[in-house]
Amino acid sequence: xxxxxxAVDGPAGSGKSSVSKAVxxxxxxxxxxxxxxxxxxxxxxxxxxxxxxxxxxDGFDYEISLDPNLQFARLAGSDITDAIRSxxxxxxxxxxxxxxxxxxxxxxxxxxxxxxxxxxxxxxEGRDITTAVAPDAQVRVLLTASEAVRxxxxxxxxxxxxxxxxxxxxxxxxxxxxxTPAAGVALLDTTELDFEQSVDALIGLIREGGHVxx
Numbered sequence: 001x002x003x004x005x006x007a008v009d010g011p012a013g014s015g016k017s018s019v020s021k022a023v024x025x026x027x028x029x030x031x032x033x034x035x036x037x038x039x040x041x042x043x044x045x046x047x048x049x050x051x052x053x054x055x056x057x058d059g060f061d062y063e064i065s066l067d068p069n070l071q072f073a074r075l076a077g078s079d080i081t082d083a084i085r086s087x088x089x090x091x092x093x094x095x096x097x098x099x100x101x102x103x104x105x106x107x108x109x110x111x112x113x114x115x116x117x118x119x120x121x122x123x124x125e126g127r128d129i130t131t132a133v134a135p136d137a138q139v140r141v142l143l144t145a146s147e148a149v150r151x152x153x154x155x156x157x158x159x160x161x162x163x164x165x166x167x168x169x170x171x172x173x174x175x176x177x178x179x180t181p182a183a184g185v186a187l188l189d190t191t192e193l194d195f196e197q198s199v200d201a202l203i204g205l206i207r208e209g210g211h212v213x214x
Contacts, residue, residue, distance in 0.1 A: 004029070004121030005114060006206055007129040007137035009181075013150030015190050016143045019198045020125040024068040026203065030117040031068035034126030034133065035093075037106045039084035040064075040075055042093040053096075057105050066117055097127075107133060130185045139209035141202065142181040146191045 006029070010016035017033055024031035045056045063074040072081045083089070096102050110133045114122055124133060130140035145153075181187045186205050190198040 004139075005134050005137035006121065006123040006139045006141070006202075006209075007134040008123060008125040008141050008143050008202070009127060009130045009185070010125070010143040011150065013153050014143050014145045015153065015195070015198055016125045018195065019143065019190070019202055020123045021068045021071070022195075022199045023202050023206070024123040026199070027121065027123075027206070028119060029068070030066040030119040030122040031071075032066055032110065032113055032117075032122060032124045033064070033071075034106060034110045034124060034129065036064055036073050036084060037062060037109055038097045038102070038126075039089050039093050040073055040080060041102055041105070042096045043080060043084055043089050044075055045096055046089070046092060053099060053101060057101060060105065062109070064113070066113065066119075066122070068123075110134075131182050139206050140182075140185040141188050141205055142185050143188045143190060143198075143202065145189060149191050 006020075006023070008016050008020050017035070021031050021033075023029070040062050041056070041060060044060055044062075045051070045053070048056060048059070051059065061076045063077075065072045072079060073084055074080060097106075110124065110126075110129075114124060114134060124137070125143075126133070130137065130142065134140075188198075188201055188205065190201070193201060
C-alpha cells in the first residue's frame with residue numbers, strides 16, 4: 001500500500017472527484033477515481049450485450065491513470081476518458097454497480113492500484129472507500145453537500161442529467177450508505193464552501209491526520 005492513503009467517500013455531485021484530484025495534485029499524491037472503473041465496466045457491458053456478467057468480467061481489460069494532472073481511462077487499449085462520462089453510461093452504471101461480482105471486481109482492482117501507486121501517498125475517492133476499499137487509510141473522509149447544491153453543481157458542469165443523479169443516489173444507497181460517516185470517518189460538508197475552500201478543508205483534514213504535505 002502507498003505510504004499515505006486518503007480515502008474519500010461521497011454522493012454524486014458533492015465535489016469529491018474534482019476536490020480529491022486537486023488535493024492530490026497539490027500534495028504530489030497519486031489519485032484514483034474508483035467510480036471510473038464502474039463506469040468503464042458499464043460501458044464495456046453496454047458495448048457487448050451478448051456477454052453474461054461473468055463473461056464481461058473475464059474480458060474486462062481496463063486501464064486508468066493515477067496521475068491527477070494527466071487523467072485518462074482505456075478499455076482494451078482504446079481511450080474511453082470521455083465516453084464513460086456520457087449521459088448514457090451515467091444512466092446505466094448503477095445497474096451494474098449493484099451486482100456483487102462487479103463490486104468485488106472493482107474492490108480488488110482498487111486495492112491493487114492503491115498498493116501499486118508510486119507516489120508517497122494516494123487520494124482514493126468514490127463510494128464505500130472508507131469502509132470497504134481502504135478502511136485502514138490514515139485519513140478517511142465523507143465529503144458531502146446538500147442535495148440542492150449537488151444538483152446545482154451537476155447542472156452547471158453538464159456531466160449528468162440532474163434527474164438521473166437523484167435516481168442514482170437512491171439506487172446506490174440501497175447497496176452502500178454514503179451519506180452517513182462510519183466510525184472514525186471525518187465529515188466534510190461543502191454546502192457552504194466554494195471549490196478552493198473545499199480543497200483547503202480537505203488538506204486541513206489530511207494535515208490533522210499526520211501528513212503535512214506540500
